[in-house]
Amino acid sequence: MAETAAVQRESGRADPRATQPAIALAHLWRDFGDRTALRDITFELGEGETLAVLGPNGAGKTTLLRVLATLLRPTAGDVSVLGCALPREAWKARGRIGYLGHEPLCYRDLTCAENLRFQARLHGLEDDAAERIAGLLDRVGMLRWAGELVRNLSAGMVQRLAVCRAVLHEPELLLLDEPHSHLDPEAAALVEPLIGPAPDRTRVLVTHEIEAGLAEGDRVLALRAGGAVAYEGATTGLSAGDARAIYGGAL
Amino acid sequence: MSARASSLRAFEAILAKDLRVELRTLQSVPAMVLFAVTTFVLFRFGLDRSELSGSLAAGVLLATVLFAAILAINRLFVAERDEGGFDAIRLAPVDGTALLGAKTAALVVYLLLLEAIALPVFAIFFLDSWAGLAPVAGILALTDLGLAATGVLVSAIAANTRARDLLVPLVLLPLLVPVMIAAGGAAEPLLANGGPSYDGIAKWLGILALYDVVFLLVGYAVYDFLLED
Numbered sequence: 025m026a027e028t029a030a031v032q033r034e035s036g037r038a039d040p041r042a043t044q045p046a047i048a049l050a051h052l053w054r055d056f057g058d059r060t061a062l063r064d065i066t067f068e069l070g071e072g073e074t075l076a077v078l079g080p081n082g083a084g085k086t087t088l089l090r091v092l093a094t095l096l097r098p099t100a101g102d103v104s105v106l107g108c109a110l111p112r113e114a115w116k117a118r119g120r121i122g123y124l125g126h127e128p129l130c131y132r133d134l135t136c137a138e139n140l141r142f143q144a145r146l147h148g149l150e151d152d153a154a155e156r157i158a159g160l161l162d163r164v165g166m167l168r169w170a171g172e173l174v175r176n177l178s179a180g181m182v183q184r185l186a187v188c189r190a191v192l193h194e195p196e197l198l199l200l201d202e203p204h205s206h207l208d209p210e211a212a213a214l215v216e217p218l219i220g221p222a223p224d225r226t227r228v229l230v231t232h233e234i235e236a237g238l239a240e241g242d243r244v245l246a247l248r249a250g251g252a253v254a255y256e257g258a259t260t261g262l263s264a265g266d267a268r269a270i271y272g273g274a275l
Numbered sequence: 276m277s278a279r280a281s282s283l284r285a286f287e288a289i290l291a292k293d294l295r296v297e298l299r300t301l302q303s304v305p306a307m308v309l310f311a312v313t314t315f316v317l318f319r320f321g322l323d324r325s326e327l328s329g330s331l332a333a334g335v336l337l338a339t340v341l342f343a344a345i346l347a348i349n350r351l352f353v354a355e356r357d358e359g360g361f362d363a364i365r366l367a368p369v370d371g372t373a374l375l376g377a378k379t380a381a382l383v384v385y386l387l388l389l390e391a392i393a394l395p396v397f398a399i400f401f402l403d404s405w406a407g408l409a410p411v412a413g414i415l416a417l418t419d420l421g422l423a424a425t426g427v428l429v430s431a432i433a434a435n436t437r438a439r440d441l442l443v444p445l446v447l448l449p450l451l452v453p454v455m456i457a458a459g460g461a462a463e464p465l466l467a468n469g470g471p472s473y474d475g476i477a478k479w480l481g482i483l484a485l486y487d488v489v490f491l492l493v494g495y496a497v498y499d500f501l502l503e504d
Contacts, residue, residue, distance in 0.1 A: 095362055097503070111503075119368030129359035129366075133296045145288035146367035148281055189363075 044107055046071045046197055046226040047092060052101035054087055054251075061087040062251040065101070069243060074227040076241030076259065078234060080271045084251035085230040086126065089199045092228060093123040106196055119147055122195030124203050124219065128186035132175035136166060136185050139174060140192055147193040160188040164214050179206040187215045198227045234267045246270045282376075285369035289377035294384065296354065303350050304388050307343040311393040314339045315400050327401040333462035336397050337455055340390065340415065341422070341448075347385045348426035349443050351378055352434035361434075361502065371499040375427060379494070382423035390415050407471035414461045414476075417483045421454040424490035431501045457482040 045068040054062040061084040069075045077085050090096040092105055094114035103110040108117040123129075130139045137157060144153035161167040164184040174182060183206045190198065203219050204212045221227065221240050231237040238244060238259045246255040246267060254270045255262050297303055318335050319325070327335060355361045355374075364374055394412060398405050426447060433442040461479035464472040 093366065095365060115368065118366055121366065123362075123366055125359075125362070127359040127362070129363040131292065131296065131354055131358050131360065133300050133354070134292065138292075138295070142288055142292050143363065143367070146285050146364065146369055148284060148368070150284075 045069055045104075046073070046106060047075070047228070048102070048104040050102040052088075052091065052103055053099045054084070054091060054096065055099045060251055062091070062247075063253075065245075065247075065251075065253060067243070067245055067256045069226065069228070071226050072224055073242040074221050074225075074229055074240055076237035076244045077228060077230045077247065078232075078237055078244060078267050078270065079247035079254070080249050082249050083247035085247060086201055087251070088245075088247075089123070089125065089201050089228060089230055092197075093121055093125075093199050094118055095123075119193060120196045122190040122193070122198045124186055124190040124199065125201045126205070128174075128182045128189070130174050130182065130185055130189060133173060135171050135173055136161060136177075136188075137170040139185065140188055143189050143192050149193060156192065157188070160192065160218070161185075163218065164188055165211070180208060180211055183207055184211055184215060187218055191218050196226065198225060200227060201230045202232065203229070204231075204233075234264050238262065238264060238267065281368060282370040282373045285364070285367065285373035286376045286380075289364070289374055290380050293377065293381040297381075297385070303347040304385050306346050307385065307389045308392050310346060311339050311343045311389060312396055314342070315393075315397055319400050325401075326403055328466055328468040330459065330463045332401060332466040333459045335401065336394075336411070336466075337418070337458050337462065339397075340386070340393065340418070341451065341455065343389055343393070344382070344386060344422045344426060345444055345447065347382060348422075348430045348447065349440055351382060351427065351430040356434045365502060371502040372495055374502065375431075375494050375498040378427045378430075379420075379423045379491075382426055383419050386419040386422060387416065390419075402466070404470060407465035407467075410465050410471060410473075411462050414458055414465070414480070414483070417480065417487060418454055418458040420487040421458075421483060421490060422451065424487060424494055425450050425454070428490070428494050428497070428501070431498070453486055454483065457486065 047069040050066050052062055052065040053060065065088065067075070077088065079085050087096065091098055091103060091110070094110055094117055097111045105117050106120050108114065110117065134142065140157040140160070141153060144150060144157065149156065158167065158170070161170050164187060166181060166184050166188070169177065169181060174185065177185070187203065198219055200219055203215070207215065229237060229240060241259045243257065244255065244259045244262050245253065246262065248254045248270060390412065394408060394415070398408055429443055429447045429450070433439045433446070436442055457479045461476045461483065464474055464476060
């Protein structure tokens with residue numbers, strides 16, 4: 025751990041990404057008033073790769089995801105997502121990103137199908153929307169609840185619906201903030217084919233499941249409380265024990 | 276798909292969603308109607324008059340519609356704020372003005388529904404002749420557009436504040452003074468004793484229309500900035 029403690033960024037690694045990175049951050053800062061949530065974050069993520077984001081509560085993981093999703097503006101630094109410089113070209117990136125955050129972003133007084141139809145219309149997917157919506161609901165085991173109001177569903181069911189919402193428009197980039205929240209193991213297995221690792225799926229995965237994050241990720245970004253980088257590099261460079269130490273503030 | 280087509284599609288989707296939710300939950304329009312009818316009853320007994328005309332009749336009608344509108348304006352963005360609608364819409368490739376347009380249209384629909392009930396009730400309570408009601412309804416429609424254009428802007432600004440219920444009337448009411456003056460000036464001769472008169476209402480209608488256009492354009496110009504972080 026002593027060796028990795030000093031590591032801020034992995035150096036001298038071979039870059040497997042010959043094409044333009046899906047995400048490129050250079051010296052990103054994000055403040056909320058006097059409080060700094062993200063400090064000098066720099067990393068790149070290639071197409072088809074998964075970045076696991078680890079860190080204790082208050083480390084800025086959700087803030088980072090919201091910046092990448094174009095929902096928050098960076099205070100300073102350069103952010104490029106899918107080739108679009110944020111915030112200037114946010115409008116070009118929107119619609120290409122699937123965001124699954126803490127909130128399901130579904131209206132409680134609409135049914136599951138109505139929520140997805142609404143999203144489909146916003147994303148211009150009207151032609152084959154009905155078929156795709158039914159297919160997605162079926163894959164997450166929610167087809168029989170398609171006509172149920174969201175307010176009547178359990179948290180796990182709402183999360184499954186949120187997964188459908190996030191992938192409905194077949195995004196190029198998935199931003200996942202603890203995607204298995206509220207899901208039992210069976211439901212987690214159902215959503216996995218939609219949001220889990222796949223060769224052509226670029227993902228940023230915020231998780232507190234350290235072993236799973238390290239196993240799924242090609243790269244890892246570990247943040248300290250306060251938003252500074254504790255480690256950024258290949259997952260092979262960070263052990264689960266070191267990652268746990270970041271949570272305790274030891275690293 | 277062109278930007279205009281995607282904005283129109285989003286406008287339709289958001290408006291349909293809002294009307295569907297209102298039809299299902301009955302959160303805004305019934306409250307507005309109940310408020311308006313109760314206010315008429317209070318005016319009826321408070322003024323101790325069974326008949327009103329001219330500026331007093333116009334004032335009672337417009338003040339009631341204005342305060343009833345605030346009930347809906349306060350609730351306009353509640354679902355967007357509490358259920359993540361702002362984020363969901365911002366994640367989609369649509370112009371923020373689609374949300375502005377849809378919310379304005381939804382509020383106009385709510386106000387028209389309110390007036391479809393409140394205007395006859397007003398006439399029953401206070402008017403001896405219904406002759407001026409049809410043109411008054413036209414003036415109210417123009418007033419609704421001004422109320423909605425301004426109300427949506429203020430509601431969007433206040434949506435993420437804790438003092439939303441205080442902020443909306445505090446900011447909105449002064450902004451709506453010109454609308455109330457113009458609508459009152461236009462409605463007064465139509466509700467005059469002895470039947471409606473159309474003298475001089477063109478000027479007031481012109482002011483009302485100008486106000487509507489100005490605030491719709493202001494909304495169009497600034498709305499994307501209001502939605503962004």
